[in-house]
Amino acid sequence: MKKTILAFSRVHPSLLAPYADQFNIIVLDPKEGDLDAQFQAALPKAHGLIGGNRKFGERDLEAAENLEIISSISVGYDNYDLAYLNRRGIMLTNTPDVLNETTADLALALILATARRIPELDAWTKSGSWSKTIDESAFGCDVHGKTLGIIGLGKIGAAIARRGRFGFGMEILYSGNSRKPELEKELDARYVPQEHLLREADFVCPVVPLSAQTRNLISRKELSLMKSEAILINVSRGAVVDEEALIDALQNHRIRAAGLDVYAKEPMSESPLFKLTNAVTVPHIGSATTQTRLAMAQRALKNLLDGLRGQVPVDLVNREATR
């Protein structure tokens, strides 16, 4: 009997096509109408799910009686209920590593865009306001030589720090659960308590997975410790930052600016953040380049195929599900 693969989002059909003789493949198709209805209708048949950007609650998977594996096209997996998947013996895999450099590129883009006020001055230039040279009120701040504070010096954090250190001569501070002696040597980075980092860094960059411990890691108190000229950059998960407190801090110029890729709720079409010139906002595009999204989909597909063929996928998140 052929097993069934259900692709619930962003997998190019050409990636799956070569496996059509080994698996039944169902790809949700917007042309066929409501995607949720298609997903629910196909779910009972599915042995493997592949896709990204979907929140799975307990009730969403009730009908998935044959499900063996979910292959998420993302490094983060906070949108899955791991305890539930473990109880059901459903494997979950993610796509680490392949997006580190691309996500770090975006963090740097946000650092530069906020510091040099690029979106604001772009809009101003295009609005026809450039009749004389800009005055001091439109000046930005330097990036080179400043202090970059990374909370969570994992692989993405390290890729951001490398860019800061070697591209812009920045001083690197980091905090987190453990020291990274190799990275300290490579980046001349200093391990400091988080409070110290918040007080000293010109750019504060939390780069942590979302968990009960990291939810609201940057809240009112942390924002109040930051320098008034400091800039917060978030490319991790929206809920790592208390968004209400951040909006307040930006509106009252408690900090200089924020560069944001991620939000408390996604997607969203309205937010006070979208009205602030000192918030540079992009719609969760950390890994969104053609090359990286393809690499993520390929890695996810390998995980899925390995799982369905009875092997342990290299990126298995929950070993508990296989016991």
Ligand code: DGY
């Ligand atoms: C991830 O992979 O978790 C990134 O946030 C991109 O979606």
